[in-house]
Amino acid sequence: MTIEDQLAALAADAPAAVAPQVMLETGLADGYIRRDGPAGPMFVSFNERGVSSIVLGEDVRDFEYRFEPQFGRPVFPVTAPPPRLARALDKSLRTNRLGTLQIDWGAMSEFQQAVLRKTAEILPGEVRPYSWVAKEIGNPKAVRAVGTALARNPVPIVVPCHRVVRNDGHLGNYYYGTEVKRAVLASEGTNIETLDDMAARGIRLTGSDTTHIFCHPTCRDARRTTSRHQVEFRTEEEARQAGFRPCLHCRPAVA
Ligand SMILES: [Zn+2]
Helix, strand or coil, X not given: CCHHHHHHHXXXXXXXXXHHHHHHHCCCCEEEEEEEECCEEEEEEEECCEEXXXXXXXXXXXXXXXXXXXXXXXXXXXXXXXXXHXXXXXXXXXXXXXXXXXXXXXXXXXXXXXXHHHHCCCCCCCCEEHHHHHHHCCCCCXXXXXXXXXXXCCCCCCCCHHHEECCCCCCCCCCCCHHHHHHHHHHCCCCHHHHHHHHHHCCCEEEECCCCEEECCCCHHHHCCCHHHEEEECCHHHHHHCCCEECCCCCCCCC
C-alpha cells in the first residue's frame, strides 16, 4: 500500500469531526460559537482574521444553511474558540464597545468598512443620524449609501449599527426590526422616550444657554446640561443664527 493509498484510507475512515477541524485550520471554513447578547442568543462566526458574522437567533440549521451562500465557505461549531478572540468578544459584549475585538473586514468594500468603523466610534447611550456618518467619512451626500452599508452590516451589536438613526430623529429600520433596535438601545441606557419625543416635535439638536454650544441630543456633553439651561433646535442653521457653536465632541451634522 502506497503512502497515498494509506492517507486516502485514513481520510475515508477519519471521524466526521476531523474534516471540519482541518478546514478551520486552513481557512477553508469559519468556526462559530454561541453567545448571549443584548437581544438574546447569537451565533458568532470567526476565522483567523477576526469575527466574520453575528446572527441573532437560535436556529442552528438556519444559521449554518445561510452562511455558506453568503460567505462562500461553510461554518462549523467550535467548542474552544481562540482564547484571545473569546476574551475580546466577551469584553465587547460586556462594555458595548468594539474594543480590541478583531473583525474580518475582508469581504467588505472600502466604503462599507469606513461606514462601519465610524459607526463603531458611537458610544453606548448615544445615537447619530445617517447624515453624521456620511459627513464624518468625508462623503456628506452619501446618506442613502450609508443606510445601505449599515443595513448589510455583517457584525451587528459589536459594530453598533443600531446606534445610527434616521435624519429626522426617528429610530428607523433595523435588520431585526425596530422593536429589537429599541430594546438594544434601551439596554445601553439610551433615553429612547426623549428621542421619540424630540423626533415627534422635529427637534434634532440641543444646546446649553450657558456655553452656547449645540450638540446631538445624546452627546455626553449635551446630557450634562440641566433642563433649565437646555435649548432646542430644529436645524444647524437655527442654532448658528441663535449664536451657538457646534460641539467639538459630537460634531453635529443633521443635514
Ligand atoms: Zn456634543
